[in-house]
Amino acid sequence: MIVEIDVEAPLPPYEQLRTQIAALIRTGELKEGVRLPSIRQLAGDLGLASGTVARAYRELESAGYLRGRVGHGTVVRAIPEMTDKERDTRLAEAARAYATAVRELGVDLDAALLAARRQLAG
Amino acid sequence: MIVEIDVEAPLPPYEQLRTQIAALIRTGELKEGVRLPSIRQLAGDLGLASGTVARAYRELESAGYLRGRVGHGTVVRAIPEMTDKERDTRLAEAARAYATAVRELGVDLDAALLAARRQLAG
DNA sequence: CTGAATGTATCAATATATTAATACACCAGG
DNA sequence: CCTGGTGTATTAATATATTGATACATTCAG
Numbered sequence: 001m002i003v004e005i006d007v008e009a010p011l012p013p014y015e016q017l018r019t020q021i022a023a024l025i026r027t028g029e030l031k032e033g034v035r036l037p038s039i040r041q042l043a044g045d046l047g048l049a050s051g052t053v054a055r056a057y058r059e060l061e062s063a064g065y066l067r068g069r070v071g072h073g074t075v076v077r078a079i080p081e082m083t084d085k086e087r088d089t090r091l092a093e094a095a096r097a098y099a100t101a102v103r104e105l106g107v108d109l110d111a112a113l114l115a116a117r118r119q120l121a122g
Numbered sequence: 123m124i125v126e127i128d129v130e131a132p133l134p135p136y137e138q139l140r141t142q143i144a145a146l147i148r149t150g151e152l153k154e155g156v157r158l159p160s161i162r163q164l165a166g167d168l169g170l171a172s173g174t175v176a177r178a179y180r181e182l183e184s185a186g187y188l189r190g191r192v193g194h195g196t197v198v199r200a201i202p203e204m205t206d207k208e209r210d211t212r213l214a215e216a217a218r219a220y221a222t223a224v225r226e227l228g229v230d231l232d233a234a235l236l237a238a239r240r241q242l243a244g
Numbered sequence: 245c246t247g248a249a250t251g252t253a254t255c256a257a258t259a260t261a262t263t264a265a266t267a268c269a270c271c272a273g274g
Numbered sequence: 275c276c277t278g279g280t281g282t283a284t285t286a287a288t289a290t291a292t293t294g295a296t297a298c299a300t301t302c303a304g
Contacts, residue, residue, distance in 0.1 A: 049294045070251045071301025091237045094223035099241035101216035115213045116238050119221035120231050171264045192281045193271030
């Protein structure tokens, strides 16, 4: 599994890990049923404490991405379902944050949409 | 001046204050030359400590929105100039953050752009 | 049955962010 | 001159987030 942790980054390691694993599952690079490295294994590889990796796994399990069982290890589940309502809510939140940043920069609508399109495409 | 501080919000008070004042200046509700309430005055009104308001003012001064002088008070400056390069960089950053959130939600391009347009328009 | 490997849970330690308090230096007005 | 109001700077206190360490319970392999 390809994950990179940058301890200098503004995001804490457990959050970087969570995001990256979620992305790997979303994109299909990690398919349902695949077993992830054990907590201690991954912690050792990345130079993190077990608790840090455990936290990332735990949150991913709460979100439905993973399923961990004692003795078995941690396995990828199907990409979690999300109600339309929840997705809309979270999308609106993200869009609102983007809009706030755009306004503070004094960028006009078209430029803002173009920038978003570029990032979404790439 | 109309500002609202919600101590329950995830953003700390000094950041809420900074953002709101910046927005007021951006939108022209606070024009160049207008004198803001004194630090102690505003802190008293909002129920915050002087240091908290001072921090918001200080950061706004660094960004070029305000100009504070001892004895005079704090006054609105012109909307700060920003190089095209810097604006592009920060816009790209914001767009990238939005794109990351969108991908994690599994939303397609058109829906994401529509959501952004809605928030930017409103 | 035994042991090693697994995820889980809990707590202490640390770092960071944020706030609050205090003292300081400066300016305007009377 | 001097008093009250101003922003500035520094420091301590607090809260929060994050990590690290440890003990625990379960599972599988042999």
